[in-house]
Amino acid sequence: MSNNHLLADRINALEESATLAMSKKSREIAAQGHNVINLSVGEPDFKTPPHICDAAKKAIDDGFHAYTPVSGIPELRSAIAEKLNRENGLNWKAENIVVSTGAKHSLANIIEVLVKKDEEVIILGPYWVSYAEMVKLAEGKSVILDGSFENDFKVTPEQIEAAITPKTKIIMYASPNNPTGSVYSEKELRAIAAIVAKHPNIFVLADEIYEYINFTPEGHFSIGSIPEIHDRVITVNGFSKGFAMTGWRVGFIAAAKWIADAVDKLQGQVTSGTNSIAQKAAAVAFTNMDAPKMMLEAYKRRRDLVIAKLKEVPGFKVRVPDGAFYAFPDVSSYFGKTDGKVTIKNADELCLWLLETAHIALVTGNAFGAPNCIRISTAAADEKLVEAIERMKKALATLN
Ligand code: PMP
Numbered sequence: 001m002s003n004n005h006l007l008a009d010r011i012n013a014l015e016e017s018a019t020l021a022m023s024k025k026s027r028e029i030a031a032q033g034h035n036v037i038n039l040s041v042g043e044p045d046f047k048t049p050p051h052i053c054d055a056a057k058k059a060i061d062d063g064f065h066a067y068t069p070v071s072g073i074p075e076l077r078s079a080i081a082e083k084l085n086r087e088n089g090l091n092w093k094a095e096n097i098v099v100s101t102g103a104k105h106s107l108a109n110i111i112e113v114l115v116k117k118d119e120e121v122i123i124l125g126p127y128w129v130s131y132a133e134m135v136k137l138a139e140g141k142s143v144i145l146d147g148s149f150e151n152d153f154k155v156t157p158e159q160i161e162a163a164i165t166p167k168t169k170i171i172m173y174a175s176p177n178n179p180t181g182s183v184y185s186e187k188e189l190r191a192i193a194a195i196v197a198k199h200p201n202i203f204v205l206a207d208e209i210y211e212y213i214n215f216t217p218e219g220h221f222s223i224g225s226i227p228e229i230h231d232r233v234i235t236v237n238g239f240s241k242g243f244a245m246t247g248w249r250v251g252f253i254a255a256a257k258w259i260a261d262a263v264d265k266l267q268g269q270v271t272s273g274t275n276s277i278a279q280k281a282a283a284v285a286f287t288n289m290d291a292p293k294m295m296l297e298a299y300k301r302r303r304d305l306v307i308a309k310l311k312e313v314p315g316f317k318v319r320v321p322d323g324a325f326y327a328f329p330d331v332s333s334y335f336g337k338t339d340g341k342v343t344i345k346n347a348d349e350l351c352l353w354l355l356e357t358a359h360i361a362l363v364t365g366n367a368f369g370a371p372n373c374i375r376i377s378t379a380a381a382d383e384k385l386v387e388a389i390e391r392m393k394k395a396l397a398t399l400n
Pocket residue numbers: 042101102103104105128174177178207209238239240246250251
């Protein structure tokens with residue numbers, strides 16, 4: 001018998017992370033002896049650059065083994081503040097930075113400290129799986145806006161304006177986006193900022209974790225650099241994607257000091273400072289930008305490869321992502337088709353069927369608020385990507 005009734009309501013109400021769940025399922029099928037290509041979890045397949053690893057080794061050898069200040073070691077907070085001033089036009093000092101255990105932790109911290117019960121968080125969809133669940137945990141309400149396929153999966157300023165109510169607390173988005181790879185342009189972000197400027201009690205939570213994986217000629221733009229709303233923008237970023245450091249768990253927020261102080265207070269009661277060795281490693285990351293540049297080129301090449309291949313799959317509707325490392329085709333033309341035994345009703349079932357029959361692990365768009373799509377991570381070796389799409393195409397051709 002399940003013991004779920006003994007668990008707190010807040011955990012029973014929470015969905016499991018679909019990205020991590022699919023990855024787990026793919027490991028289970030692989031453990032049965034199948035050759036599974038796992039394109040579910042979004043994780044760089046590169047190694048962390050050597051200058052960062054060297055700093056970590058040195059920290060161990062130097063005995064840097066104790067608790068750190070809750071918000072992070074001074075040299076890391078300063079390095080982050082300098083980067084934000086230099087690259088993003090964000091006018092923050094070290095005191096405005098709080099380092100946490102990955103950007104996921106940073107996002108959860110911000111939602112926890114800002115959102116009061118029943119306050120609304122406008123989420124620009126398609127959105128990353130964990131956003132809505134974090135809002136739920138904080139007893140807030142998610143208001144999800146749909147970015148349509150036709151509009152490059154982006155939400156318009158008009159949609160945002162129409163969704164604002166007296167209860168709106170935060171507008172949150174990721175650009176480059178996970179799962180769509182869409183990039184909000186400076187012009188679009190300025191239009192959003194003009195709306196926010198009219199509402200002094202609304203904050204913007206800008207998830208910039210894919211900042212360095214941006215293929216547009218204009219490059220990345222931080223909404224917080226717009227002076228009228230600078231103090232009401234919380235910028236979240238981290239080292240997982242840009243520096244291939246997913247396992248090190250270092251993320252950060254940059255925000256007005258009163259918000260940073262609130263996050264420090266929360267973190268001081270829940271987790272304390274992030275791993276000391278990982279912080280020493282992250283502190284040197286920005287001193288050598290060769291690896292992010294090299295990875296950007298590789299991700300762009302893979303994007304082009306995957307998109308070209310996906311366009312060959314009959315029935316798929318494909319748009320070209322401008323950043324991050326995901327392809328997000330609309331696969332709805334397969335809904336209602338059957339292999340003679342199972343009828344595939346939706347994207348969840350299509351992903352499960354592809355895992356079981358073709359041994360490729362992807363994530364249903366449903367988890368991201370886009371039920372017609374599936375997400376394919378392109379952060380894998382070229383040969384694996386090609387083989388995965390070939391297998392998928394072959395399997396799909398058997399459906400009627
Ligand atoms: N935001 C987005 C949009 C993501 O895709 C992820 C997944 N890595 C994160 C935040 C969290 O990253 P991490 O916790 O590894 O820093």
